Amino acid sequence: MNTDNPTSIPRVLSIAGTDPTGGAGIQADLKSIAANGGYGMAVVTALVAQNTTGVRSVHVPPSSFLTEQLDAVSDDVAIDAVKIGMLGNVEIIDTVRGWLDRARPPIVVLDPVMVATSGDRLLDAEAEAAMRALLSRVDLVTPNIPELAVLAEEDAALTWEAVLAQATRVSAAHSVIVLAKGGHLDGDAAPDALVDASAALSGRRTVVEFPGRRIKTKHTHGTGCSLSSALATVQPQTGNWEKSVAQVKAWLTESIANGAGLHVGHGHGPVHHFAGMWSRGGTVTRSTADDVAKKWWTGIRSVRDGIDALPFVRGLGDGTLGHDQFSWYLAQDALYLRDYSRVLAHASALAATTDEQTFWAANAHGALATELQLHEGWLGPEHTFDTPPSATTTAYLNHLLACAARGDYAVLIAALLPCFWIYDDVGARLHPLATPGHPYRSWLQTYADPQFAALSKQAVEIVTGLAARADIATQQAMWEAFRTSADHELAFFAAPHAAVE
Ligand SMILES: Nc1ncnc2c1ncn2[C@@H]1O[C@H](COP(=O)(O)OP(=O)(O)OP(=O)(O)O)[C@@H](O)[C@H]1O
Numbered sequence: 001m002n003t004d005n006p007t008s009i010p011r012v013l014s015i016a017g018t019d020p021t022g023g024a025g026i027q028a029d030l031k032s033i034a035a036n037g038g039y040g041m042a043v044v045t046a047l048v049a050q051n052t053t054g055v056r057s058v059h060v061p062p063s064s065f066l067t068e069q070l071d072a073v074s075d076d077v078a079i080d081a082v083k084i085g086m087l088g089n090v091e092i093i094d095t096v097r098g099w100l101d102r103a104r105p106p107i108v109v110l111d112p113v114m115v116a117t118s119g120d121r122l123l124d125a126e127a128e129a130a131m132r133a134l135l136s137r138v139d140l141v142t143p144n145i146p147e148l149a150v151l152a153e154e155d156a157a158l159t160w161e162a163v164l165a166q167a168t169r170v171s172a173a174h175s176v177i178v179l180a181k182g183g184h185l186d187g188d189a190a191p192d193a194l195v196d197a198s199a200a201l202s203g204r205r206t207v208v209e210f211p212g213r214r215i216k217t218k219h220t221h222g223t224g225c226s227l228s229s230a231l232a233t234v235q236p237q238t239g240n241w242e243k244s245v246a247q248v249k250a251w252l253t254e255s256i257a258n259g260a261g262l263h264v265g266h267g268h269g270p271v272h273h274f275a276g277m278w279s280r281g282g283t284v285t286r287s288t289a290d291d292v293a294k295k296w297w298t299g300i301r302s303v304r305d306g307i308d309a310l311p312f313v314r315g316l317g318d319g320t321l322g323h324d325q326f327s328w329y330l331a332q333d334a335l336y337l338r339d340y341s342r343v344l345a346h347a348s349a350l351a352a353t354t355d356e357q358t359f360w361a362a363n364a365h366g367a368l369a370t371e372l373q374l375h376e377g378w379l380g381p382e383h384t385f386d387t388p389p390s391a392t393t394t395a396y397l398n399h400l401l402a403c404a405a406r407g408d409y410a411v412l413i414a415a416l417l418p419c420f421w422i423y424d425d426v427g428a429r430l431h432p433l434a435t436p437g438h439p440y441r442s443w444l445q446t447y448a449d450p451q452f453a454a455l456s457k458q459a460v461e462i463v464t465g466l467a468a469r470a471d472i473a474t475q476q477a478m479w480e481a482f483r484t485s486a487d488h489e490l491a492f493f494a495a496p497h498a499a500v501e
């Protein structure tokens, strides 16, 4: 693993030929790298006029220009892994080998491209020895069955057992890990195997097999390119070739299975590199926590305006609120706080992280130790719970307790949020009105507590952060729970004037 990379996004360079139809070569590599979580870069060895039916011609730029491209990347960018694909001829192989010796990238995967799926040669016959010589500079080589035979200087293996034996000889002769690929086998299986003659794989085994089912499709153009570039991307993330192959094979199998759905070309079409990502993650840019916060806050604007316009809130601000109404409100609020604290404790019990567990537990404690104590100061400790709960108080608490009982953490904390956020917002407007002589001065002054504002901010961050990461259905359920609590907040502030003349 490259410890110099301050992010978890590996910077992966593909050195390969082109495919203007996007299914193989650097075009496939860049898609594979992106699909597997890497930042893709590409240096072109050869421009290939090809499509899904075959190769028409190959243009190889001067090797000095290849050197310039390679140096342009390595002079500037820290490279975490390199994937090497089509090299074409001896001069290109030598140029890339010289650059590998200078740049010394930490991980090198070689797909020894020799013949395209269409049967067209992509490597000069006389370059095969140079390709073998390159093996000592790479960590992993990914030959298909015919390419493995060329590397072994033997005839092509006819059975999977013969493939594994041949791969073992190549691994031993060139001190390289071989990923032997069964894509060219007949039958229902499409196995692959990591073969390391130095037995450095886990359990000191020489061969680790990855069984696979053959998908009935003709759309396998670029599978080798996609596999090798995905491995170069995943290996810096796992640091373990067995894990990397298992992960990449699962991704590639899904991508092969969905290739036909792309309807690209009349021959061997490409694989669908983003099949899994698009179907499960979607292509729409997801909302950030800030976006969710803005959307929810705007969504309850009418509730907030309604609260500001209530005689209770206005009267509390200008001091005209009747004492009976204020006492009635305090008594209901005390009842509310007692169960609200229980629901906060429930959120703490369900929290996925200890930070959030602590946050909700601390607020459960705060609701009793700080807020309820304040009410006792006004009502008298012995009378705090004298009053029966009003229908409004019961309705609000039932909503919170039901969310707790259903046990969905995301929905529960969304339901708890309005009590932080709306209270903090109303308080910010009320506390400057605490002028000397105001009958509720000491009450209004409690709204000025910067600690509560900080807790409210933190609650907003936790809830909207979770909503931003949640799937659409959960996000919708969170919004519903949040909006319902906001409606209960409005009803709660309206209730004193309905109950007391
Ligand atoms: N029909 C298939 N079903 C499932 N997996 C397959 C199929 N064909 C190839 N694979 C897998 O795709 C990867 C590439 O294998 P393959 O042996 O075809 O390499 P390749 O010939 O170098 O590929 P390319 O088509 O790019 O030349 C391997 O993991 C292999 O198991």
Ligand SMILES: Cc1ncc(COP(=O)(O)O)c(N)n1
Pocket: 016, 017, 018, 019, 024, 025, 026, 048, 050, 085, 086, 113, 115, 116, 117, 118, 122, 220, 221, 222, 223, 224, 225
């Ligand atoms: C530039 C380039 N590199 C590699 C391949 C092999 O891929 P496939 O065997 O699937 O055609 C290719 N066709 N073109």
